[in-house]
Amino acid sequence: KKIAVLPGDGIGPEVVKQAIKALDAVAEVYNHEFEYKEALVGASAIDAVGDPFPAETQEVCETSDAILFGAIGDPKYDNDPKAKVRPEQGLLRMRKVLGLFCNIRPVTSYKILENASPLKPEIISGVDFVVFRELTGGIYFGEPRGRSENGETAFDSMVYSKEEIKRVSRFAFEAAGRRKKKLTLIDKANVLATSRLWRETVKELGEAEYPEIEIEYIFVDNAAMQMIQNPAQFDVCLTGNMFGDIITDEASVITGSLGLLPSASVGNKIGLYEPIHGSFPQGAGKNIANPVATILSAAMLLETSFGMAEEAKSIRDAVEQTLNESIVTPDIKAEKHYTTEEVGDAIAE
Amino acid sequence: KKIAVLPGDGIGPEVVKQAIKALDAVAEVYNHEFEYKEALVGASAIDAVGDPFPAETQEVCETSDAILFGAIGDPKYDNDPKAKVRPEQGLLRMRKVLGLFCNIRPVTSYKILENASPLKPEIISGVDFVVFRELTGGIYFGEPRGRSENGETAFDSMVYSKEEIKRVSRFAFEAAGRRKKKLTLIDKANVLATSRLWRETVKELGEAEYPEIEIEYIFVDNAAMQMIQNPAQFDVCLTGNMFGDIITDEASVITGSLGLLPSASVGNKIGLYEPIHGSFPQGAGKNIANPVATILSAAMLLETSFGMAEEAKSIRDAVEQTLNESIVTPDIKAEKHYTTEEVGDAIAE
Ligand SMILES: CC(C)[C@H](C(=O)O)[C@@H](O)C(=O)O
Ligand SMILES: CC(C)[C@H](C(=O)O)[C@@H](O)C(=O)O
Numbered sequence: 001k002k003i004a005v006l007p008g009d010g011i012g013p014e015v016v017k018q019a020i021k022a023l024d025a026v027a028e029v030y031n032h033e034f035e036y037k038e039a040l041v042g043a044s045a046i047d048a049v050g051d052p053f054p055a056e057t058q059e060v061c062e063t064s065d066a067i068l069f070g071a072i073g074d075p076k077y078d079n080d081p082k083a084k085v086r087p088e089q090g091l092l093r094m095r096k097v098l099g100l101f102c103n104i105r106p107v108t109s110y111k112i113l114e115n116a117s118p119l120k121p122e123i124i125s126g127v128d129f130v131v132f133r134e135l136t137g138g139i140y141f142g143e144p145r146g147r148s149e150n151g152e153t154a155f156d157s158m159v160y161s162k163e164e165i166k167r168v169s170r171f172a173f174e175a176a177g178r179r180k181k182k183l184t185l186i187d188k189a190n191v192l193a194t195s196r197l198w199r200e201t202v203k204e205l206g207e208a209e210y211p212e213i214e215i216e217y218i219f220v221d222n223a224a225m226q227m228i229q230n231p232a233q234f235d236v237c238l239t240g241n242m243f244g245d246i247i248t249d250e251a252s253v254i255t256g257s258l259g260l261l262p263s264a265s266v267g268n269k270i271g272l273y274e275p276i277h278g279s280f281p282q283g284a285g286k287n288i289a290n291p292v293a294t295i296l297s298a299a300m301l302l303e304t305s306f307g308m309a310e311e312a313k314s315i316r317d318a319v320e321q322t323l324n325e326s327i328v329t330p331d332i333k334a335e336k337h338y339t340t341e342e343v344g345d346a347i348a349e
Numbered sequence: 350k351k352i353a354v355l356p357g358d359g360i361g362p363e364v365v366k367q368a369i370k371a372l373d374a375v376a377e378v379y380n381h382e383f384e385y386k387e388a389l390v391g392a393s394a395i396d397a398v399g400d401p402f403p404a405e406t407q408e409v410c411e412t413s414d415a416i417l418f419g420a421i422g423d424p425k426y427d428n429d430p431k432a433k434v435r436p437e438q439g440l441l442r443m444r445k446v447l448g449l450f451c452n453i454r455p456v457t458s459y460k461i462l463e464n465a466s467p468l469k470p471e472i473i474s475g476v477d478f479v480v481f482r483e484l485t486g487g488i489y490f491g492e493p494r495g496r497s498e499n500g501e502t503a504f505d506s507m508v509y510s511k512e513e514i515k516r517v518s519r520f521a522f523e524a525a526g527r528r529k530k531k532l533t534l535i536d537k538a539n540v541l542a543t544s545r546l547w548r549e550t551v552k553e554l555g556e557a558e559y560p561e562i563e564i565e566y567i568f569v570d571n572a573a574m575q576m577i578q579n580p581a582q583f584d585v586c587l588t589g590n591m592f593g594d595i596i597t598d599e600a601s602v603i604t605g606s607l608g609l610l611p612s613a614s615v616g617n618k619i620g621l622y623e624p625i626h627g628s629f630p631q632g633a634g635k636n637i638a639n640p641v642a643t644i645l646s647a648a649m650l651l652e653t654s655f656g657m658a659e660e661a662k663s664i665r666d667a668v669e670q671t672l673n674e675s676i677v678t679p680d681i682k683a684e685k686h687y688t689t690e691e692v693g694d695a696i697a698e
Contacts, residue, residue: 092540120468140540142504152512154508154509154542154546155506155507156543158488160502160504188594193505221594221595221597221599228599228602229602246570249571249573250570250577252574253577254577
C-alpha cells in the first residue's frame with residue numbers, strides 16, 4: 001500500500017513522523033507493507049517551489065492509495081493580505097482536484113481531559129458525535145466571485161446542486177445507519193435558497209434510501225448555541241462547506257481535546273487524513289506538539305481507505321493506554337510531561 | 350416621545366409588558382411622557398392579517414421615535430417548509446425597510462449566573478464585549494438568489510459594498526473609542542472576496558478616521574473557537590450579517606445569561622430594541638419568562654434613541670439590585686422563584 005505523506009508546515013513534520021512510527025508498528029505486527037512517499041505542501045512548498053500544491057505533489061497523491069497530511073499555515077503569509085500566493089489556495093485546490101468532497105470530523109470527549117475543557121464536565125460528559133462537512137462546493141468555490149469594475153462592491157456565490165448534496169449526504173446517512181440512526185442537518189433554510197435545496201434533497205434521499213434514519217433539521221445559529229449548551233444531543237451532523245467550517249471548529253474545542261481529534265476527507269478513491277489542529281508555528285521544532293490527533297488520523301486511514309479495522313483499533317487502543325498511563329505532551333494536564341517523540345514512541349511500542 | 354410596541358409571539362407580549370412598567374416608572378421619576386402605540390408582527394400578525402409585517406405596523410414604526418420589540422416565531426410555521434408566508438420574512442423586511450443596518454449585542458457575564466453557564470467560571474469571569482453585526486446586507490439580501498430552471502441547482506449571493514461596510518463599521522469604531530480602543534473584525538478573508546473587501550475597507554476607515562483604534566483580524570472559524578476558549582479577550586467585535594448571526598448566537602449562551610441580554614438594531618433615525626432570546630413558545634402564558642433582557646432593551650432604547658443616559662442607568666441599577674436580591678424567574682438558579690410579573694414589578698418599583 002502506498003501512502004503519500006504531506007507533512008506541511010509548523011509542527012506538521014513532527015507529528016506526522018510519530019504517525020508513521022505507529023503505521024510501521026502496525027505493518028510489522030500485521031505483516032503489511034506500507035510505502036511512504038513524501039511531498040511538499042503549504043507554506044513550505046511556496047518557499048521551496050513557489051506553489052502551495054505543486055504538480056509533483058498532486059502526482060504523488062494521485063498515485064497513492066491514501067494521503068497522510070500534517071498541517072499548513074505560516075504567519076508570514078497569514079499577516080500579509082497582499083501575498084499573491086497563499087497556503088490556503090493550495091489546500092482548496094488540493095481538495096477540489098482530488099475530489100475530497102466529504103470531510104469527516106469525529107468529536108469525542110476524553111475523561112482525562114475534563115480539566116482541559118472550557119465547558120463544565122457535566123456538559124461534555126458522553127459527547128461522541130461526528131460532523132460531515134461538504135468540502136468542495138458552496139461559497140468556497142461558487143462563481144461568480146470577485147469585485148465590481150469600480151472596486152466598490154465585492155461578491156461571492158453560494159451554489160449547490162442536488163447531486164453535490166446527495167453524494168456527501170450518503171456518507172452521513174451510512175454513518176447514521178452504523179450509529180444511532182439519527183442525522184442532524186445544519187442549515188439556514190429560513191434565509192437561504194441553497195439551504196432549502198439541502199433540506200429538500202436530504203429529505204428526499206432519506207425517504208427513498210434510508211427510511212430507517214430519523215432526520216432532524218436545525219438552523220446553524222441554533223446549532224452554534226446547542227453545541228455549547230448540550231453537545232451530547234448530537235450524533236451524526238451534516239452540513240455545507242461554510243457552516244461546516246465554523247461548526248466543526250467550534251465543536252473541536254468543546255471537549256478540550258483539540259490535540260486528539262483526527263479527521264478524514266474522502267470522496268474519490270484516495271482519502272486524505274489529517275489532525276484537526278493547525279500548524280501551531282510557535283510550537284514548531286520544540287518537540288512539544290501532541291502527536292495523538294495525527295496518529296488517530298493514521299488509524300482512520302487504515303480503517304477507511306484500507307479496510308483494516310483491526311489494525312486501526314490496535315492504534316486506538318495504544319493511544320488510550322498511553323493516555324491512561326498519563327504519557328502525554330504538555331498541552332494535557334499531568335504531573336509529568338513527555339516530548340512529542342516520547343509519546344510517539346510509547347504509542348508505537 | 351413615541352414608542353412603537355411590537356410584542357410579537359410566544360412570551361413576547363409578557364416580557365414587553367414588564368419593560369413598559371419600567372419605562373413608566375422612569376417617566377414618572379424623571380418627568381417624561383412616553384406614548385405607546387402597539388402593532389402586530391410575526392406569526393400573530395400572519396394569523397390576524399396574513400402578513401408578518403403589515404403596512405400598518407410599518408406606519409406605526411415610522412411615525413415613532415423608537416421601537417420596542419418582543420420576539421417572533423411559532424413552531425407551526427417553523428416546521429412547515431412549504432409555508433408561503435413565514436414570520437422571518439416579516440423580520441427581514443422590517444430590518445430592510447426601516448434601515449436597521451447595525452445590530453448591537455452586548456454580552457456580559459453575571460456573577461449570579463456562573464452556575465447557569467455551560468462554561469467554567471474561570472473562562473467566563475470578566476466577559477464583557479459587544480458584537481456589531483451588519484443586518485441588512487450580505488447573503489441575506491444579495492441577488493441573484495433562487496433555483497436554476499430545472500430545479501437541480503440553488504444559489505445565494507453574498508454581496509457587500511464599501512459604503513455598506515463603512516456605515517456599520519463607524520458604529521463599531523465609535524464604540525471602541527468609548528471602550529478599550531480595540532476592534533476585532535471577524536471574517537473569512539482567506540476564502541471570500543466580500544471578506545477581503547471588509548478587511549480593506551475597515552483598515553482604510555480605521556487609518557483615516559480612527560487612528561487610535563487598534564484593529565485585530567480573525568477568521569470566523571477561529572472566532573467560533575476563541576469565543577469558547579477565551580471569550581474574555583474580546584471587546585468590540587464587528588462582522589457581516591451571516592457570520593454575525595452565528596457568532597452572536599454562540600456568544601449569547603456562553604455566560605448562561607441568554608435571558609438577560611438585550612440588543613439594539615439601529616441605522617436610520619428610528620432604532621429597534623429587543624431581547625436576544627426567542628419567542629419560547631413552550632413558556633408562553635405561564636408567567637415564567639425572564640423579563641430582564643427586554644427590560645434592559647428598554648434601557649438601551651432610552652440611552653441610544655433618546656439620549657437618556659441617567660434614566661437608562663436607573664433601569665440597569667434596578668435590574669442589578671433585583672438580581673442581587675435573587676428576585677429571579679425559574680431559569681435562574683435560586684432558592685425561591687418569582688413570576689414574570691413579580692420580577693417586572695420589583696424592577697419597576
Ligand atoms: C484554511 C481554510 C481555507 C480552511 C477552510 O476554511 O476550509 C480551514 O479553515 C479548514 O477548515 O480546513
Ligand atoms: C429568524 C432569522 C431570520 C434571524 C436571522 O438570521 O437574522 C434570527 O436568527 C436573528 O438572528 O435575528
